[in-house]
Amino acid sequence: MSKTLSIAIKEFRQIARDRRTLLILLFVPAFFLLLYGYALSFDIRNIPLAVEDNDRSSASREVISAFVNSGYFDFVGDISNEADLVRRLDDGSARAVLVVPGGFGRDLRGARSTGVQLIVNGDNANTATTVVGYAAGIVSAVSARYEAAAGLAAARPLLSAETRVWYNPELRSTLFLVPGLIAYIAMLTAVVSTALSIVREKEAGTMEQVRMSPVGPLAYVVGKTMPYFLLSLASSLAIVGVSMLLFDLPVRGSWWLLVAAVALFLVGALAFGVLISTLAETQQVAFQLALLTSYLPTLMLSGFIFPISSMPAVLRAITYAVPARYFLTVLRGVLLKGAGAAVFWQELAALGVFAAMVLALASLRLRREWSLSR
Amino acid sequence: MNAIEVRELTRRFGAFVAVDRLSFDVRPGEIFGFLGANGAGKSTTIRMLCGLLRPTSGTARVGGIDVAVDPEAVKQRIGYMSQRFSLYEKLTVDQNIAFFAGIYGLTGDSLAARRTFALEMAGLGGREAVLTGSLSAGWRQRLSLGCAILHEPPIVFLDEPTGGVDPLSRRRFWRLIRDLARAGTTVLVTTHYLDEAEHCDRIAVIHAGRLAAIGSVGELKQVFAGRPIIEVRAPQPVDAMRRLDQMPEVEKTSVFGTAVHAVLRSAEARPDLVSGRLRDAGIPASCTLVAPSLEDVFLDIVERSGR
Known part of the structure; x- marks a missing residue:
């Protein structure tokens, strides 16, 4: 126990003095958080919107200003006829056109169902889907006000546009990205740093020096990984905290469940780092192995950036072997939906199985490498 | 124990x-x-x-x-x-x-x-x-x-x-x-x-x-008991070495820096005898009897065990 602690203290001191590692552990997460949170946001803003207002009533102006004031749309001009509309969309000076029919205001005041038409440039399907989603939200908000004014029940909306988005009503992708970011950073610190720090000791000969002492492989690995476990855990929780401040990330579920899920994921990731260190003799090889087997899958195949549901069948099958996939489901559930452990027992079990399998494999290989070489 | x-x-x-x-x-x-x-x-x-x-x-x-x-x-x-x-x-x-x-x-x-x-x-x-x-x-x-x-x-x-x-x-x-x-x-x-x-x-x-x-070092040097080593310094060490190798009294030769070490077969062989032979062959050289160094010992041991 005291031997393990000696190793952990030594590792902490090394990390504290190693600027590069410290930079990876502390600043890369912050950098990515800000990058994804602000710059690389998948949200679409400032969509050029042209308006064909055939009603010119206070009601029509209210709908139009609701679009413009939402921040998602930029008003680029009025259109008076069909030809103008086609030209606007063709030359790209507008990506969406809002058409308000004549008699719109009269119908609304009379509490008769009516609608607005939104024509969206569909050359980018993703953008179009998002735009349609925004429009639906805006229209139903206006509709709700008139329903309330008219004293109608919400059963039948006055203004048609019936899309409702749960959990993330504004479709803010930041909220969706934060759990992925936690998985990504955990992978980076846990797998890459652990593998590199062990292989570095192999290269420097200090590992052989330690092997010559009465320290078992278990004490060595626990001591070696403990600092990275704590750092990764702190780093993950810091991301949650910063996201709460900057992006209004809700933590709707239990903090305990959150910490438990992160810890379970980290144990698997650390074991994976140890496993890689037993396969590589140089830091370069270790880094490439880590990149290929954990970092890239976490980025590409976990649902972090690309939705699993839209992957080809082969890739979708591979995602079942990526622990971050389960981790993301749990995190998104806990953070955004406030769901409890009962909902995620399958994912948690999958994470547990992964951690147990990799731990077993890593300790098997380490024991072979550590004790008498055959 | x-x-x-x-x-x-x-x-x-x-x-x-x-x-x-x-x-x-x-x-x-x-x-x-x-x-x-x-x-x-x-x-x-x-x-x-x-x-x-x-x-x-x-x-x-x-x-x-x-x-x-x-x-x-x-x-x-x-x-x-x-x-x-x-x-x-x-x-x-x-x-x-x-x-x-x-x-x-x-x-x-x-x-x-x-x-x-x-x-x-x-x-x-x-x-x-x-x-x-x-x-x-x-x-x-x-x-x-x-x-x-x-x-x-x-x-x-x-x-x-x-x-x-x-x-x-x-x-x-x-x-x-x-x-x-x-x-x-x-x-x-x-x-x-x-x-x-x-x-x-x-x-x-x-x-x-x-x-x-x-x-011990002393014990190892015993491999040269009865095999005196003559250190030969000559302006043309390669020629000297070639001539030494032809002498029946010389067991083997090896280069030591700028000098040549010749191991003799019998304890009686004297340095002046070797220098005389070299002079006869037109190779001026100074010859001295030297104690075996650890390098002599190491080379000798390695040569023998390699054989």
């Missing part, structure tokens, strides 16, 4: 035999030198003795314990230092000492005493907070030795401990080794520096994984 007992120790890597049926004993408190060229099997032997590598066959007992049976018990009783001075360069002197004390389970008073001992031995008193990586090789070497013997092991293995260190530091290091041995520690040291072998009580010469010779 001997500190180390090695019997028929063999290690193969595939078809390659790195260590071939090695047998020798090391007595307690002895400085035992392991002499051999690079790749002769010295490090492989040490790794087996320290419990890091499993012998293919044969046995090795270190401190009375069979290394193949209980390598962990061996590790508590030995100190190990390699040519890489395996310290953590990004930690300070004190932090390195604290780490190695920690993994050997030193605490409290014994920790404080051994820390002071290591700092004094390395001559690093007052420089505890210096980064190890910024120390010169000689300091790191002594600190590395200090860290390796913090737990006061009765047996210490030193694998090429003086590589890359200046001559003054080497001399200082060997003084530390002699102090250790005088205090009762058994030291097994590998080297390929012949002059360092002179510091050892006994030497084992390893060639191609086999024990080629064993004994």
Whole structure:
């Protein structure tokens, strides 16, 4: 126990003095958080919107200003006829056109169902889907006000546009990205740093020096990984905290469940780092192995950036072997939906199985490498 | 009881035999030198003795314990230092000492005493907070030795401990080794520096994984009993060597710096006889009888065992 602690203290001191590692552990997460949170946001803003207002009533102006004031749309001009509309969309000076029919205001005041038409440039399907989603939200908000004014029940909306988005009503992708970011950073610190720090000791000969002492492989690995476990855990929780401040990330579920899920994921990731260190003799090889087997899958195949549901069948099958996939489901559930452990027992079990399998494999290989070489 | 007992120790890597049926004993408190060229099997032997590598066959007992049976018990009783001075360069002197004390389970008073001992031995008193990586090789070497013997092991293995260190530091290091041995520690040291072998009580010469010779320096030099060595200095050493090789009295010749060493077959042969023969052949040379150096001994042993 005291031997393990000696190793952990030594590792902490090394990390504290190693600027590069410290930079990876502390600043890369912050950098990515800000990058994804602000710059690389998948949200679409400032969509050029042209308006064909055939009603010119206070009601029509209210709908139009609701679009413009939402921040998602930029008003680029009025259109008076069909030809103008086609030209606007063709030359790209507008990506969406809002058409308000004549008699719109009269119908609304009379509490008769009516609608607005939104024509969206569909050359980018993703953008179009998002735009349609925004429009639906805006229209139903206006509709709700008139329903309330008219004293109608919400059963039948006055203004048609019936899309409702749960959990993330504004479709803010930041909220969706934060759990992925936690998985990504955990992978980076846990797998890459652990593998590199062990292989570095192999290269420097200090590992052989330690092997010559009465320290078992278990004490060595626990001591070696403990600092990275704590750092990764702190780093993950810091991301949650910063996201709460900057992006209004809700933590709707239990903090305990959150910490438990992160810890379970980290144990698997650390074991994976140890496993890689037993396969590589140089830091370069270790880094490439880590990149290929954990970092890239976490980025590409976990649902972090690309939705699993839209992957080809082969890739979708591979995602079942990526622990971050389960981790993301749990995190998104806990953070955004406030769901409890009962909902995620399958994912948690999958994470547990992964951690147990990799731990077993890593300790098997380490024991072979550590004790008498055959 | 001997500190180390090695019997028929063999290690193969595939078809390659790195260590071939090695047998020798090391007595307690002895400085035992392991002499051999690079790749002769010295490090492989040490790794087996320290419990890091499993012998293919044969046995090795270190401190009375069979290394193949209980390598962990061996590790508590030995100190190990390699040519890489395996310290953590990004930690300070004190932090390195604290780490190695920690993994050997030193605490409290014994920790404080051994820390002071290591700092004094390395001559690093007052420089505890210096980064190890910024120390010169000689300091790191002594600190590395200090860290390796913090737990006061009765047996210490030193694998090429003086590589890359200046001559003054080497001399200082060997003084530390002699102090250790005088205090009762058994030291097994590998080297390929012949002059360092002179510091050892006994030497084992390893060639191609086999024990080629064993004994004190004096004993090893006995291979030249009845085989005097004539040192020949000539303006044309190559011509002189060719002529010497033709003489029936000359067993063999070898180049030593700018001179040629000729080993004679009989004790009676005199230097003036050799210089006379060379002069007759038109090769002026000065010939003197010299005592065998360790280099003569090493070359002779390696040549014989290679045959």
